[in-house]
Amino acid sequence: MSCREYVRLCAEGRSGEHAARAHADACPSCARLTTGLETPATEVRTDAALEHILGDLTPVRPISAPAVLALQIAGLAVVVIGLAAALKGTGGWRALDPAQAAVIFSIGAIGLFGAALVSGRLMIPGTAVPFRPGVLALAVVPALVAAVGALLPHAQTGRTWSAGPACLALACVLAGLTFWLVRRVMKQGAVTAPGAAGLSSGILAGMTGFLAQEVYCPITDAIHTSVFHLATILLLIAAGILLAQRDHSPHTSE
Amino acid sequence: MEQWGADPRLSEWMAAYQRGDASAVRQLVDAMTPKLARLFGAYGARPEDIEEAVQETWLRVHKSRHTWRSGAPVEPWLYAIARRTRADRYRRSRRIQDVEVSVESMPDVPAPEPREGADLGHLIAELPESQREVLVMTKVLGMSLEEVARATSTTVGAVKQKAFRAYERLRERMGR
Numbered sequence: 019m020s021c022r023e024y025v026r027l028c029a030e031g032r033s034g035e036h037a038a039r040a041h042a043d044a045c046p047s048c049a050r051l052t053t054g055l056e057t058p059a060t061e062v063r064t065d066a067a068l069e070h071i072l073g074d075l076t077p078v079r080p081i082s083a084p085a086v087l088a089l090q091i092a093g094l095a096v097v098v099i100g101l102a103a104a105l106k107g108t109g110g111w112r113a114l115d116p117a118q119a120a121v122i123f124s125i126g127a128i129g130l131f132g133a134a135l136v137s138g139r140l141m142i143p144g145t146a147v148p149f150r151p152g153v154l155a156l157a158v159v160p161a162l163v164a165a166v167g168a169l170l171p172h173a174q175t176g177r178t179w180s181a182g183p184a185c186l187a188l189a190c191v192l193a194g195l196t197f198w199l200v201r202r203v204m205k206q207g208a209v210t211a212p213g214a215a216g217l218s219s220g221i222l223a224g225m226t227g228f229l230a231q232e233v234y235c236p237i238t239d240a241i242h243t244s245v246f247h248l249a250t251i252l253l254l255i256a257a258g259i260l261l262a263q264r265d266h267s268p269h270t271s272e
Numbered sequence: 273m274e275q276w277g278a279d280p281r282l283s284e285w286m287a288a289y290q291r292g293d294a295s296a297v298r299q300l301v302d303a304m305t306p307k308l309a310r311l312f313g314a315y316g317a318r319p320e321d322i323e324e325a326v327q328e329t330w331l332r333v334h335k336s337r338h339t340w341r342s343g344a345p346v347e348p349w350l351y352a353i354a355r356r357t358r359a360d361r362y363r364r365s366r367r368i369q370d371v372e373v374s375v376e377s378m379p380d381v382p383a384p385e386p387r388e389g390a391d392l393g394h395l396i397a398e399l400p401e402s403q404r405e406v407l408v409m410t411k412v413l414g415m416s417l418e419e420v421a422r423a424t425s426t427t428v429g430a431v432k433q434k435a436f437r438a439y440e441r442l443r444e445r446m447g448r
Contacts, residue, residue: 025443029436031410031417047446050392052437062309062323064301067330071301077292078338139425142339143356144349146421146428208336210356211425 024048050147081207084145089139094199095226102192102230109236110189118169118238125165125238126229129158129251133222137200140215141207151218155255158221162228170240184248185235189250193227195252201261214261220258224251279303282346290337303332307413308354314412317398329357347415348422355405355423360405368430395445396438402437406431 019041026047027038033052042049081087103111113118132154139145200219209215227250235247282303288296305350312322332353332430396407409415409423417435421428 021443022440025439026436028439029432047443049440050446058324060313060319062305062326064305064327064330067334068298068301069328071295071297071334073332075292075297076292078290080290080341081339083341120418140337142341142344143348143352143425144340144344144422145425146418147425149427150430204380208339208353209331209354214425225438 021045021048025051028052029070035071081142084135084138084142086138087141087203087207088131088134091137091203091222092134094203095130095134095196095222098192098199098226099230099233100187100198103233106188106234108233110231110238111233113236113238114232119232121165122162123229125158125161126225126232127163129154130222130225130229132158133218136218137204137215137222140209140211140218141204143208147214151214153220155207155217156223158225159248159251159255162251163244165266166240166243166248167268170238170243172240174239174241175237178239178242181237182242183256185231185237185242186246186249187245189227189231192230193250193254196226196271197257199221209248213259216258216260216262218258219259220255220261221251222253223258227243227251227254283342286337286340286346287320287342290340302408303352305330308350310406310412311351311354312358314408317358321361325354325357325361326360329354332357345419345422348419351409351413351415351423352425392442398445399438399441403434405442406434407438407442410435 019037021041024033024038024041027033028033028051033039033042042052071179082090114122125244132149133151136147136149136151136154139147195217200222204219228247231247231250232243236243237243273365282300285296285300285303288298305326308326309322312325313319317325329350338352340346395410396404399407405424406420409420410417415423417428417431421431426433
């Protein structure tokens with residue numbers, strides 16, 4: 019076994035395996051890697067904190083399971099998309115052929131439900147996430163760009179550009195509403211990774227706005243969709259990142 | 273190395289804490305305070321700051337106590353709150369207002385100066401923050417990779433990658 023292989027076993031918490039121990043016995047440098055790290059004990063008094071806690075000790079109801087929280091969050095997004103359909107109709111959905119709709123809505127739904135899943139878990143400290151929200155964004159956004167470019171017609175119509183700003187503005191309002199609602203839900207928990215939480219809520223809100231556009235906007239050419247629909251996702255992701263930075267501020271932290 | 277996981281009493285105390293049991297709170301605080309102090313100490317906090325950091329952590333734990341769920345391990349939950357406390361204290365101390373730094377990639381807190389013939393602790397102190405955090409959790413607190421992933425709200429794969437880079441760097445420095 020090489021030192022590099024030994025290091026890999028250490029990193030995986032497998033330094034106790036027979037082959038690893040044999041290597042450590044023969045390599046003093048590697049053996050030092052697995053020695054325990056002692057830190058000096060520090061006497062700490064917690065009287066003030068305990069006094070405060072005991073003076074405010076009321077029973078609390080545990081938060082819902084992460085899956086339930088994720089469903090709540092995803093449910094909000096679905097309600098907003100339904101609201102958009104009720105207000106503006108389903109011209110976009112009807113303008114897409116079944117293959118286009120299947121691919122675009124599937125990718126959007128993966129982004130939306132993936133972000134809801136991560137957001138729900140981030141509300142509870144000490145909960146691992148199945149994937150990082152940045153990875154989700156890097157997977158879903160390029161996939162949507164590729165799907166739009168490959169499946170939608172490239173010929174422009176008279177409304178490709180003229181209807182774009184209004185289409186984008188409405189989507190941003192819907193996405194902004196989703197973003198605000200999701201942040202309200204997330205405040206029920208205790209987010210300890212605000213950067214990831216901001217990004218995941220931004221992805222979720224952006225996907226909601228995008229899917230709403232795909233439902234109501236009858237302009238289905240690739241240019242309009244790329245510029246004015248996918249922009250909703252990017253704008254909300256940027257908003258999520260900015261809000262996460264604000265949450266990091268010493269003036270706004272708990 | 274002390275193992276602080278899988279103590280069933282912690283879950284019992286935490287559940288009783290949620291029901292408003294004062295004695296459970298005292299037992300939980302007594303059991304976990306020395307470990308939190310060791311953790312902040314391992315991060316390079318000055319002794320006078322450790323007490324404040326621990327007290328602040330307990331106040332946040334109290335505010336967030338409803339977010340612990342029965343059956344979930346207490347330690348990663350508690351440590352995630354301590355980690356956020358540490359990040360916020362760092363930012364407050366730096367008075368950074370224009371450029372904020374993500375808690376997922378916490379800033380490199382000035383580490384203690386390495387001594388001549390540096391021991392493992394001092395070599396770890398020289399590592400980048402994200403790598404040092406993984407080693408502190410595993411080597412000081414005896415946490416598993418799964419527990420570290422939970423405490424840092426990330427994936428086990430990401431933790432393994434950081435641990436691998438940290439061990440690689442340590443081995444290189446030890447070999448000098």
